[in-house]
Amino acid sequence: MSPHWTLTALLILLLVGVVKAGYLFLRLAILAGMGLMGMYLMHKLAQDYNKIRGPMKAVQAAGRLLGIWKRSIPDEAMFTPLHDEPPIFDPFKIFDDKSHFGDHLHPTFDNVLKFDQNECTRRLVCQLATRKQRLNQNESTILKLIKMKTNQKESNLARQVFEEAANVGYKSKDPKKCQEVFKKCRFTDKQMQRVIRVF
Known part of the structure; x- marks a missing residue:
């Protein structure tokens, strides 16, 4: 070739x-x-x-997928009556305690004041009143509820406590003054603002 x-x-x-x-x-x-x-x-x-x-959550999904369940955290209640005292403020008690509210939940200033032993709600109201112009809808609703007059059978004493807290904020216009007046609350301003945003 x-x-x-x-x-x-x-x-x-x-x-x-x-x-x-x-x-x-x-x-x-x-x-x-x-x-x-x-x-x-x-x-x-x-x-x-x-x-x-x-x-x-990824851990739960992986555990269910592999058939592995949590072992580190017990399933029993965190506060047992035999070992620990319940916390001062237990928000879930509001929904469990039917004797005070009847069949339906009707939150009143009396009930809020009853559970506000550490003065955090009063401090929150005071702080909201310091920044009156920059409030979101939930925050302005809280202040309007305090100002609003109702015909419900509740003591005016509880409402006056929250009105006084708001007046401290309106007069001082300084959140640090609210911290001084309501010293029992251990939460920071940012933590309390996060609580409002959750609801």
Whole structure:
């Protein structure tokens, strides 16, 4: 054979190999694209599922998936009557104590004052009154409730306590004054603002 034919045959074989490799590469690229699209659709389905059901914490989800349950925290109540005294302020007692509220929960200033032994609610009212112009809807509603007159059977003493707290804020316009007057509350201003934003 002549070198010309040999070179041509090698070029043809090389071209056939490149075409076949290109064909296989094209199949690989299409398969990879379909795999990525499938992963994206699974991601979107998981997001929709979490919106409907509510997101689970990663540790709980992994524990349920693997069949492992928590071992470090006991399932019993945190405050048992035999060992510990209940905390001074127990917000869940409001919903459990039906003797004071009847069948429906009707929060009054008397009840709020009863659970405000550490003066945090009064301090919060005072701080809200110091920044009267920059209040969100929940904060302004709190101040309006204190100013509003009602026909409910409640003592005016409890309402006056909160009105006095608001007056301290209106007059001083200084949150530090609220801290001085209501010293029992151990929470910072930021912590108390976070509590309002939760509700």
